[in-house]
Amino acid sequence: MIRTRFAPSPTGMLHIGGLRTALFAYLFAKKNGGEFILRIEDTDQTRFVEGGMEQIIDSLHWAGIHIDEGVDAHGASVIQKGDKGPYIQSERFSIYKEYAMRLLESGHAYYAFDTAEELDAMREVQQASKQKMIYDRHSMRNSFTLSDEEVKDRINSGEPHVLRLVIPENEMVEFDDLVRGKVKIHSSEIDDQILLKSDGFPTYHLANVVDDHLMEITHVIRGEEWLPSTPKHILLYRAFGWHPPTFAHLSLLVNEQKAKLSKRHGDVSVTDFKEKGYLPEALVNFIAFLGWNPGTEQEIFDLQGLQEAFSFDGVGKAASVFNREKLDWYNKHYLTNMPLEEITRRVLPFFKHQGILDTDEIDDIDELKRLEKTVDLERSRVSTLSELPGALGFVFSDDLSYDPLLLIWKKATAEDAKDKLGRVHELLEGISQDSWSKQHLELTVRGWIEEKGYGFGDVLWPLRVALSGQKNSPGPFEIAEVLGKRETLKRISTATASL
Numbered sequence: 001m002i003r004t005r006f007a008p009s010p011t012g013m014l015h016i017g018g019l020r021t022a023l024f025a026y027l028f029a030k031k032n033g034g035e036f037i038l039r040i041e042d043t044d045q046t047r048f049v050e051g052g053m054e055q056i057i058d059s060l061h062w063a064g065i066h067i068d069e070g071v072d073a074h075g076a077s078v079i080q081k082g083d084k085g086p087y088i089q090s091e092r093f094s095i096y097k098e099y100a101m102r103l104l105e106s107g108h109a110y111y112a113f114d115t116a117e118e119l120d121a122m123r124e125v126q127q128a129s130k131q132k133m134i135y136d137r138h139s140m141r142n143s144f145t146l147s148d149e150e151v152k153d154r155i156n157s158g159e160p161h162v163l164r165l166v167i168p169e170n171e172m173v174e175f176d177d178l179v180r181g182k183v184k185i186h187s188s189e190i191d192d193q194i195l196l197k198s199d200g201f202p203t204y205h206l207a208n209v210v211d212d213h214l215m216e217i218t219h220v221i222r223g224e225e226w227l228p229s230t231p232k233h234i235l236l237y238r239a240f241g242w243h244p245p246t247f248a249h250l251s252l253l254v255n256e257q258k259a260k261l262s263k264r265h266g267d268v269s270v271t272d273f274k275e276k277g278y279l280p281e282a283l284v285n286f287i288a289f290l291g292w293n294p295g296t297e298q299e300i301f302d303l304q305g306l307q308e309a310f311s312f313d314g315v316g317k318a319a320s321v322f323n324r325e326k327l328d329w330y331n332k333h334y335l336t337n338m339p340l341e342e343i344t345r346r347v348l349p350f351f352k353h354q355g356i357l358d359t360d361e362i363d364d365i366d367e368l369k370r371l372e373k374t375v376d377l378e379r380s381r382v383s384t385l386s387e388l389p390g391a392l393g394f395v396f397s398d399d400l401s402y403d404p405l406l407l408i409w410k411k412a413t414a415e416d417a418k419d420k421l422g423r424v425h426e427l428l429e430g431i432s433q434d435s436w437s438k439q440h441l442e443l444t445v446r447g448w449i450e451e452k453g454y455g456f457g458d459v460l461w462p463l464r465v466a467l468s469g470q471k472n473s474p475g476p477f478e479i480a481e482v483l484g485k486r487e488t489l490k491r492i493s494t495a496t497a498s499l
């Protein structure tokens with residue numbers, strides 16, 4: 001059974017790069033009928049952020065990623081599910097300790113007593129003589145240079161110490177990466193990694209390897225920044241006598257200036273995008289293409305489609321450029337093509353947030369239908385949900401002000417505009433409430449214009465501006481339908497009076 005995991009540290013909101021890692025791990029598991037696990041790596045308590053774990057789960061749920069095992073949420077509470085838990089590393093400290101001791105006993109790990117100052121001094125010497133800056137096991141204070149007796153005494157007297165991994169000398173460490181192919185690194189480049197810190201806490205490396213093994217992870221899919229750590233992990237697996245999982249390191253996400261995506265350059269968290277009014281379907285579709293392509297021209301994929309199409313054959317090594325315009329293109333696509341009721345339901349919180357509605361739950365069917373028609377006016381003209389309330393402000397306004405010049409079509413005069421608005425007002429007054437629909441209005445007004453021999457622009461331009469107050473807007477008949485008869489006539493009168 002294929003088992004993948006997403007193993008974030010809860011250090012704040014979920015970064016868009018984190019969502020991509022989670023998505024690829026999820027897609028790979030689902031494509032292969034496997035399981036996706038969420039593990040929280042919070043061994044570094046100094047980087048812990050309150051609510052960070054909840055944020056991550058919330059963002060995964062929002063994106064539609066289903067967690068099969070591990071940490072999840074049930075309502076407002078965080079839960080853990082599965083029989084290989086706990087899945088939060090801070091609840092597993094005794095396990096790491098036990099496994100670290102196994103390495104000590106088998107000779108794969110050793111104690112070291114160096115102080116920060118001593119380590120600094122070692123590095124200074126190395127730097128000055130242009131040597132590699134890695135821990136020098138043979139000159140520092142550790143189990144190699146001290147007698148067994150001395151080591152024991154120091155430990156018993158409570159002297160601060162760490163546990164380090166013995167990196168074998170003069171050996172090529174190799175592994176196959178699903179994205180990068182064969183990766184090789186010489187052991188002389190690898191530091192004797194600290195496994196247990198002086199406070200007794202495990203390092204990321206120890207905890208990560210122990211957990212991936214005990215949780216039976218078959219594929220470790222993570223960001224490229226972890227690639228340099230992998231040889232250490234390979235050696236750790238070997239030291240334990242375990243079979244390592246398969247690795248896949250995803251390329252870096254960069255912005256259009258080829259710099260690493262960072263908060264300084266704009267939005268980077270999933271929450272930012274959610275609040276800006278991006279649809280999860282669009283964000284997921286967009287993110288899937290950051291580093292992967294299906295090998296066909298197809299660009300639109302829902303999560304199910306991605307699950308079927310995903311494969312590491314389509315994942316490239318090159319840095320993936322986060323192109324905001326492309327994201328907007330995806331969002332516009334989903335805004336325009338998703339069912340209107342769905343878009344309306346999702347935009348309600350934005351209406352509420354922007355003070356246009358005082359609730360985001362509307363039970364009244366007629367009101368909801370009217371709102372849907374309203375949303376339909378602009379949904380294909382904006383890029384995000386959060387732009388919709390602003391774009392539709394003119395519909396909700398009960399006091400439009402007019403720029404009289406805007407009401408006048410091309411070479412026409414104010415007199416002309418006034419005249420046409422007066423006449424169209426009269427015509428519309430005669431249309432009954434029951435037949436007040438876009439189609440009927442359009443048919444009636446166009447037929448009437450033709451019959452009278454007016455120019456279309458001479459009537460429809462001032463009419464549209466009278467109803468919207470704007471230079472650019474949807475067409476007059478769609479707006480009139482949404483406004484209803486009374487409001488339509490009222491706006492035409494007000495516009496006429498302003499001329």
Ligand code: GLU
Binds near residue numbers: 007041208222
């Ligand atoms: N806790 C690491 C992170 O925050 C996990 C890296 C890994 O997947 O091994 O990215």
